[in-house]
Amino acid sequence: xxxxxxxxxxxxxxLTEIGNIGSGNASMALSAMIGCEVVxxxxxxxxxxxxxxxxxxxxxxxxxxxxxxxxxxxxxxxILLLVEREFASHILSAFYGExxxxxxxxxxxxxxxLTEIGNIxxxxxxxxxxSLANMNIGAETPSFTVDMFGAIMSVPVIEFGEVGEKLMxxxxxxxxxxVKMKSNMLLIxxxxxxxxxxxxxxxx
Amino acid sequence: xxxxxxxxxxxxAMPPDExxxxxxxSCVGICLYDSSKKIAGLSHIMLPDxxxxxxxxxxxxxxxxxxxxxxxxxxxxxxxxxxxxIKARIAGGAVMFKTGxxxxxxxxxxxxxxxxxxxALRIPILAQDVGKDFGxxxxxxxxxxxxxxxxxSKGQWTL
Numbered sequence: 578x579x580x581x582x583x584x585x586x587x588x589x590x591x592l593t594e595i596g597n598i599g600s601g602n603a604s605m606a607l608s609a610m611i612g613c614e615v616v617x618x619x620x621x622x623x624x625x626x627x628x629x630x631x632x633x634x635x636x637x638x639x640x641x642x643x644x645x646x647x648x649x650x651x652x653x654x655x656i657l658l659l660v661e662r663e664f665a666s667h668i669l670s671a672f673y674g675e676x677x678x679x680x681x682x683x684x685x686x687x688x689x690x691l692t693e694i695g696n697i698x699x700x701x702x703x704x705x706x707x708s709l710a711n712m713n714i715g716a717e718t719p720s721f722t723v724d725m726f727g728a729i730m731s732v733p734v735i736e737f738g739e740v741g742e743k744l745m746x747x748x749x750x751x752x753x754x755x756v757k758m759k760s761n762m763l764l765i766x767x768x769x770x771x772x773x774x775x776x777x778x779x780x781x
Numbered sequence: 782x783x784x785x786x787x788x789x790x791x792x793x794a795m796p797p798d799e800x801x802x803x804x805x806x807s808c809v810g811i812c813l814y815d816s817s818k819k820i821a822g823l824s825h826i827m828l829p830d831x832x833x834x835x836x837x838x839x840x841x842x843x844x845x846x847x848x849x850x851x852x853x854x855x856x857x858x859x860x861x862x863x864x865x866x867i868k869a870r871i872a873g874g875a876v877m878f879k880t881g882x883x884x885x886x887x888x889x890x891x892x893x894x895x896x897x898x899x900x901a902l903r904i905p906i907l908a909q910d911v912g913k914d915f916g917x918x919x920x921x922x923x924x925x926x927x928x929x930x931x932x933x934s935k936g937q938w939t940l
Contacts, residue, residue: 627789627827628787628788628789637804638803638933640933645878645880647880680934681933717880718880720880721878722877722878722914723934724806724915725803725804725806725916725932726804727788727803727806727916728804728805728875728877728915728916728917728933729806729877729916730806731804731807731808731827731877732806732807732878734788734827735806735807735827735887736887738789738827739828741836742836742841
């Protein structure tokens with residue numbers, strides 16, 4: 578396997594299952610933290626052109642909050658949690674009471690709360706994959722920003738742009754309390770890490 | 782009409798059309814402008830250097846600073862632009878996440894490569910808004926050559 582396009586159906590199935598277990602765990606962690614009903618969809622393994630990766634519903638400019646956790650050791654890549662305004666408001670209301678936040682003017686406490694939630698969800702995700710594939714996966718300190726969707730997605734896109742023309746991610750939509758307050762959690766591994774993961778799982 | 786320039790893309794326009802590229806993060810947008818002919822080019826590069834940049838034997842020349850800028854310049858020259866009159870305005874190259882890991886400071890590497898490519902072509906930079914930690918949308922008006930920058934939380938301004 579040299580690039581993402583070489584993946585076969587069996588690989589996609591395995592990645593979907595990894596995404597399912599990982600983000601299922603992450604969603605349970607979120608649910609436990611904020612006491613909300615968290616609905617999770619089946620994850621999708623996506624191969625996106627760079628242009629498609631930086632657009633969401635045809636736009637790159639929507640303001641979102643993002644928590645980035647870089648992975649190291651046996652899996653390199655990143656987990657990226659993208660949170661829309663309503664979703665962030667709902668999470669923060671669990672900590673600070675009813676409120677509607679403006680992502681562009683979050684205070685320090687709100688940034689810390691969202692960063693920590695992203696961090697805990699990422700670790701739950703990583704732990705699930707680590708035990709599934711018996712791998713040692715490390716995570717760096719989380720990093721938070723609020724900006725245009727496209728500018729945030731340019732980070733994984735550029736890193737993958739060095740080795741190909743597509744971005745592969747396992748995308749999972751998370752909904753809170755049955756309301757359409759969507760958040761996306763993306764697992765984006767590098768090509769060598771994917772190969773290693775498949776080796777560990779006995780699929781070559 | 783607003784002509785949209787995608788990621789790893791460049792386009793050329795004349796009045797009354799405008800050029801726009803959305804949500805530059807660590808990518809850099811390069812506007813080349815000739816005021817006498819009112820022809821503007823806008824390039825949205827992702828990476829600094831095309832060396833070892835081919836994928837399956839194919840090189841996407843619009844992806845890299847060192848190939849996209851000369852290509853766009855040549856296209857403008859073929860449209861009758863005098864190379865000596867071309868000026869540049871550049872924006873982008875942000876550090877979107879502070880991860881404390883130097884190897885990922887691609888924004889800075891992109892800025893350096895864009896400046897080097899422009900210098901090699903002897904194109905002066907009239908204005909720039911580069912680096913820092915936020916995304917930018919870049920809009921070029923070929924009537925004036927001015928570049929508007931839009932950000933998510935810091936407002937809008939002109940280069």
